[in-house]
Amino acid sequence: MLITQTISHGQDPLQLIxxxxxxPVDVHSRKNLIEERTTDAARTAAGENSNFxxxxxxxxxxxxxxxxxxxxxxxxxxxxxxxxTWVEVENAIEANDASVIQSNWGLFNRxxxxxxxxxxxxxxxxxxxxxxxxxxxxxVMRMEHDQMRGLLDQMxxxxxxGDFQDMLNLGDTLLMLIxxxxxxxxxxxxxxxxxxxxxxxxxxKDQIDATQNVEV
Ligand SMILES: [Fe+2]
Ligand SMILES: [Fe+2]
Numbered sequence: 001m002l003i004t005q006t007i008s009h010g011q012d013p014l015q016l017i018x019x020x021x022x023x024p025v026d027v028h029s030r031k032n033l034i035e036e037r038t039t040d041a042a043r044t045a046a047g048e049n050s051n052f053x054x055x056x057x058x059x060x061x062x063x064x065x066x067x068x069x070x071x072x073x074x075x076x077x078x079x080x081x082x083x084x085t086w087v088e089v090e091n092a093i094e095a096n097d098a099s100v101i102q103s104n105w106g107l108f109n110r111x112x113x114x115x116x117x118x119x120x121x122x123x124x125x126x127x128x129x130x131x132x133x134x135x136x137x138x139x140v141m142r143m144e145h146d147q148m149r150g151l152l153d154q155m156x157x158x159x160x161x162g163d164f165q166d167m168l169n170l171g172d173t174l175l176m177l178i179x180x181x182x183x184x185x186x187x188x189x190x191x192x193x194x195x196x197x198x199x200x201x202x203x204x205k206d207q208i209d210a211t212q213n214v215e216v
Pocket of ligand 1: 116119141145181185
């Protein structure tokens with residue numbers, strides 16, 4: 001591993017590391033057609049039951065293929081899944097359907113928290129151990145995760161109170177935060193982790209799979 005230090009002079013440490021270490025990795029280059037077909041089949045099978053849909057698409061996506069997705073692809077797909085599910089929450093709010101809002105919100109809340117959890121508890125610790133960086137990008141990412149969870153907590157209260165407009169307002173703030181956060185992860189941190197953790201990824205992926213039913 002080529003990382004020797006993390007420098008902070010008011011610049012984003014992620015950018016510095018990018019300059020120092022990375023060879024370009026196209027995280028979108030391995031789009032998997034089987035995965036898309038599987039997801040479509042799961043959507044059809046799941047019908048209206050969005051909780052089942054999540055379990056089915058998530059499980060199928062990662063068991064149907066012989067080769068596991070690359071680290072960067074796997075976590076990037078997590079971002080896309082959360083984005084799509086938030087749109088379903090917004091749609092339900094627009095339709096003013098409280099029960100669909102509740103189920104879509106429950107799904108979104110769980111998906112996003114689970115994504116943050118597997119980064120913090122599986123991927124980041126290994127990356128920190130491999131690179132020796134504990135006060136750099138992963139620390140920034142963890143702080144942003146805390147901000148996201150704070151917004152999710154507030155949104156859960158709004159949802160429970162039936163204040164859906166407040167949910168949307170908080171959701172706008174959350175989405176802005178997520179967008180900036182995901183750009184940093186997809187553009188820098190994931191390619192870095194993919195390189196640094198290449199030989200550990202199958203083992204890390206098993207650890208992630210074991211967290212599917214864990215409370216988040
Ligand atoms: Fe993250
Ligand atoms: Fe992420």
